[in-house]
Amino acid sequence: MPRASIPVTRLSDAGHADPEETVGDPANGHSLPNTGKTVLRVRNDDEAAHTLTLVTPITVGGKNVEDTEVTIPAGATLSFGSLSTALYGSSTPIDVDSAQLKLTAFEP
Template sequence: MARTNVPVTQITRAGVAAPAETNGDPVNQHVVQNNGRVVLLVRNSGTTVDRTITFRFPGLVDGQSVTPRAVALTQSTSRYFGPFPTDEYGSALQVDVDNAELKLTAFGI
């Protein structure tokens, strides 16, 4: 199945309205169009369990796959991640979540 797209909201000096969050999809996972200047806001909306977000590396190093970067978010917290260099993360940033309690918002800077 195709990954669920997380739309990127471009930040401007004039300001932008806060975009709607994308609900975590632990079945299809996510993709964010990445130009190297993307920041991802991840919120754990759960109140009892820590959740994990994982950023995948699309390429190989010496013919070996690279271990994805996994980060735990404690309950009821938010964290910003990025930017994601395209030479490491690719132009289609692959993001995996372990539960729908993770909410995603992408910003272009």
């Protein structure tokens, strides 16, 4: 099954209510439309820590660039931004280890 795209909410000076969160899909993963200014917010809705992986789909000199793995502590929310399109691409692959990770994305 293909990766599920995470919807991106455009922010404005009119304000915007938080969008519905995308439930993490550990089996199929996600893709994030990424302009380099996109912000990804990840909420851990569990009493245990879980891992989010920003997959780097590029190679340098024929070698894979290491993925970025981040542990999201129990009950914590972390935000990620300035995701370089040269490193992560314009459709950033994202893997999660649990459906307890809830994802939202914003674009300024």
